[in-house]
Amino acid sequence: MEKDSIRPLRLVDQKKKELTDRFEMTDMGEVKRILGIDVQRDYEQGTLAISQEHYVNTLLERFGMQEANPVSTPGYGAEISTNQPQDQILGPTDKKIYQSMTGSILYLAQCTRFDLSYAALQLSKACSNPAQVNMTAAKHVLRYLRGNPVNMTAAKHILRYLRGNSVLPIVYKRGQFRLAAFTDSSFGANPDNGRSTTGYLFFLAGGLISYGAKTQTLTAQSTVEAEIQALSYSAREAVYISNFMTELNFKTFGSVPINSDSTGALTVAGNAMHSQRTKHVALRYFFIRELVLRGQITLHHRPSEHQLADIATKYLPKHRFASIIQQIKDFSC
Template identity: 30%
Template sequence: MGDDAPLIDALLQGLSTTFKIRDLGTPGFFLGIETLKQDDGLMLSQRCYMNDLLSRAGMSDCKPLTTPAAVTQVVSPSDQPYENPTQYRRLVGALQYLTITRPDLSYAVNRLCQFMHAPTTDHWVLLKRVLRYIKGTLNYGLRLSPSTSPDIHAFSDSDWAGCPVDRKSTSGYAVFLGTNLVSWLSRKQRTVARSSTEAEYKALADVSAEVTWIVSLLRELGLHFGNPATLWCDNLGATYLCANPVFHARTKHVEIDFHFVRDKVAADDFIVNFVSTKDQLADIFTKPLPGPRFVTLRDKLSVATHHPCA
């Protein structure tokens, strides 16, 4: 990558003398991801991949839904094994690749992945709901647009003890470079958190590690200007823990490595600020949401619709 066309051409010419390469020009379709030019930037779309996925599941003509996960839980979950676990695993594995351009699917797909070893009929119903949501959003993709700001800001959130099976929490984060979403995650935490503050602090530690890597990459590319990254968290206890050692006597059960965040704050690499729950963009990665709330957050994550090519 670069903005010096003659230098790029010289590099490609030099590589071609040693390796058998071909310059394909402007990217159009790569590894199932289509790059669509828009007036305000680029759109990354996997429409063909989604159509193929629905066809493999036998759901090309299914009825679409507005959200990938239901807010209500099953009253009496079934333990009846699904008759075709191989099909379940193949489809869930394919859905994981789809989250490259569809962050709005991250939470639902992460939940499905937790039952790969022994899926039940209930898990198959959850999978079909995700596919029905995809059916209604085939024209959606990830929008990338020019940004005047080079600053990094990230949102982290956690759903404390949200899993009814083992009471582990789910962490989620969204990292923006300027106005563009560049990294996101939805993942169940490895240990049980004994307080909401601990669960939120673990999520902060995850996003801190990710932001540290992104800053390192931008420095190598000469695109980092030294401004500290801003992390947004909706738990006051967790934000206080990042800077105030007085609170540590109450949180000795929090593992030492999570204080990695504090070290980054002390070094002025990060600024941790409080954000209200209604403005918490990472909320979509930690729990199922009602339709209006889900659509609002999806729009803010730069997941937008595009017009399919003829």
């Protein structure tokens, strides 16, 4: 064993002793599964992978979707309105089933399944008053997971997706300790209020450490304004992650690169002047500019075909979805 690897092990042993001296604890050895998350280490390759195959299979069994026909994406079509006809609203029993499905899918999305971020956001909007179309969408996700382990319709679709996609690990690699971000938006996609959606991905050591889909809090009046709001959210996340890692005594990352495919938003955010047209998002603009001038973030243009955050802003066609999944798997930072 190399000298450099001995010191961290001694530190781990020391911390274990400090904890066991104070608390009643049992050392169960190297972690294999925790809170529904499977952990795999490859010391020779220098990788650590987290996934949720066991959790997915349990979920499929609970909702009777083990034999459902799998699908290749977690969703399809435009956003579903929450204003559905009264005769399509689910009854109390099905409503509880839908809420349970959605909660499980949200947990997957929050822990390891970045591919479910957008679908989980859409399902959660209907939790208080789900309709049949939402249940179908949720089951579609499970069918997707089944093959690679609109509201009731949306839920069923997600279950079918899970039926075909049960395994999609996040893999972290030794020697790639740099932070990189991607951000994107879909303009005015919400049929109920015209709000846009922000999607973001943060990579560290070659794997995702933060990702998600968020409905924007301001109604954007152009694609540029929607992209500026997305940049602002990702800039805040970059600052938070950098500060958190500094508190853990990791070396500073320097400037965090944020990738966007919007030349208009990058031009506005990187310019010392902003126009009257972007006046009502001025605070977000000034925040981004301040971080750029401080050297905390840098803004980079990323061609749309390589904009990985697109997966968190809308339901994508099968080939586009598969392309982004592969690019995320192959990403190095």
